[in-house]
Amino acid sequence: IQFESLLSTLKIMQHDLQVRFGISKPRIAVTGLNPHAGEDGHLGREELEVIIPVIEAAKREGILASGPYPADTLFHADRLHSFDAVLAMYHDQGLAPFKFASFTEGVNVTLGLSYIRTSVDHGTALDIAGQSKADWRSMFAALRLARELALTKLNHDASSS
Incomplete structure (x- = not known):
């Protein structure tokens, strides 16, 4: 993981959560890379050497980032209500709990x-293409969210000019 890459990602999240989702002060949770967020360097040093400095730099730029949080406990419903978004350190760390909670x-x-891109979260499902087996709900949700994001961005652009 790289300092500039993580900081850039937090800036993108902050901007798009404000402009596309209409969240004026988004609260972003950042996961650790290592088990238990490294346990103060006992299980890995990435949290101490990269992630914590990135969070501190983001805060200096006005981004409400916090963490690093252990991914194995962050995705609990009682904790997630405190955040608007989560920056996970790798694909399966964030998508496994998300798909468990809302697969369909x-x-x-x-x-x-520069444009809105939404897609179903379950992947292409090529193995069932053309068999009338696919669940339509994720596609409908992707289209509905794309519409909502477009309307929010239009409202943001109109109020900014």
Whole structure:
């Protein structure tokens, strides 16, 4: 993991959560890379050497980032209500709990693009293509969210000009 890459990702998240989702002061949780967020360097040093300095730099830039949190306890419903988004350190760390909680209606949103991109969260499902077996709910949710994001961005752009 790289300092500049993580800080850039937090900046993109902050911007898109404000502009596309209409969250004026998004609260972003950052996971650790190592088990138990490294346990003060006993299980890995990435938290101490990279992640914590990134969070501190983000805070200096006005980003409400906090952590690093152990991923195995962060995704509990009682904890997630405190955050608007989570920056996970790798794909399966964030998507496994997300898919567990909302597999049929989950939506993948790509942030940092000049256009809105949403997709179903379950992947292409090529193994069942053309067999009338696919669940339509995730596609419907992706389309609905794309519409909502477009409307929020239009409202943001109108109020900014």
